[in-house]
Amino acid sequence: MSVRPWRDIVRRPSRQIMVGNVPVGGDAPVTVQTMTNTPTPDVRATVDQIRRCEEAGVDIIRVSCPDVESTAALKQIVRASRVPIVADIHFHYKRALEAADAGAACLRINPGNIGSSERVAEVVRAAKANGCAIRIGVNAGSLEKVLLEKYGEPCPEALVESALDHIKLLQDHDFHEYKVAVKASDVFLAVAAYQGLAEATDCPLHLGITEAGGLIGGTVKSSIGIGSLLWFGIGDTIRVSLSAEPEEEVRVGFEILKALGIRNRGVRVVSCPSCARQGFDVIRTVQKLEERLQHIRTPMSLSVLGCVVNGPGEARETDIGITGGGNGRHMVYLSGVTDHHVEDADMVDHIVRLVEAKAAEIEAQAAALEQAAE
Missing domain, CATH: 3.20.20.20 (Dihydropteroate synthase-like)
Structure with missing residues (x-):
């Protein structure tokens, strides 16, 4: 790095x-x-x-x-x-x-x-x-x-x-x-x-x-x-x-x-202000995600971008990312790499599950490292 x-x-x-x-x-x-x-x-x-x-x-x-x-x-x-x-x-x-x-x-x-x-x-x-x-x-x-x-x-x-x-x-x-x-x-x-x-x-x-x-x-x-x-x-x-x-x-x-990068707790959301290019309702999606992810304490990053102008670039820098696409199908990024598509109707639930799974993975890795150090 x-x-x-x-x-x-x-x-x-x-x-x-x-x-x-x-x-x-x-x-x-x-x-x-x-x-x-x-x-x-x-x-x-x-x-x-x-x-x-x-x-x-x-x-x-x-x-x-x-x-x-x-x-x-x-x-x-x-x-x-x-x-x-x-x-x-x-x-x-x-x-x-x-x-x-x-x-x-x-x-x-x-x-x-x-x-x-x-x-x-x-x-x-x-x-x-x-x-x-x-x-x-x-x-x-x-x-x-x-x-x-x-x-x-x-x-x-x-x-x-x-x-x-x-x-x-x-x-x-x-x-x-x-x-x-x-x-x-x-x-x-x-x-x-x-x-x-x-x-x-x-x-x-x-x-x-x-x-x-x-x-x-x-x-x-x-x-x-x-x-x-x-x-x-x-x-x-x-x-x-x-x-x-x-x-x-x-x-x-x-x-x-x-x-400021001083202390991280929970999900750091990177999201756009939205515009006419957005492939989904960015504002409402971010509101729902912030509310449903309050229980996550593990530090991680999530990008929510409405279109492909800045979406792929931001997704490369975050743990999980989603970029708006056409016809109600949106690209999901994992660890900065394109991984799969998700439909509009399933998007919020799907991202929540991905974040929860990523949090569990990070916590398990941290526990294994701590155990190995002992």
């Missing part, structure tokens, strides 16, 4: 921390996070939502803990979750203590917002005693008054200074198991802040464009912001913030990572 240096992404060196059993930073894979939006005391609804996110592949899930009823429910939620839980804490340090005791793998706090140095020390002691990491979450919408007075408005320098101030509070108490985010809804502001923070510290960075918007608009903003940072090697864990269901955030997160 040819070497493609223009595709290389060199990740920024960072320290590694553990969020539960998930490594973040260092040479660990970039993780995908989301956050529940159910009332936390409603354990059943919250766990049901976590299950959907787990099926989508989430690595870490954040749960808001604004009151004692939420931290009381957290123990059951942590026990039911298959992935580490981050407790989202604002202002009230006792919620952080309760969440740590309830089994949270990480506490999302701003140390400077929870009161005196003694309270910060209490939270640090609870985190150490329970093996919790801490995520410092700086947000352009809630910067400290003193920084707004100093800089006049939220700016990259203000976000970085806020983050470094919070970091010092933890370091003063000999706590180093932390990651940091400097989020903003403005893409330029967020990217510049992360670039500045990446130069100032070696801790893992949690990427996000906060309050990004709905499914389409938020996906675009997040892809530009998070994608550009990842492209330049910045970022160890990501959360796509959408006004949509949390599992959609997970899917978009993985699509960003897949587009």
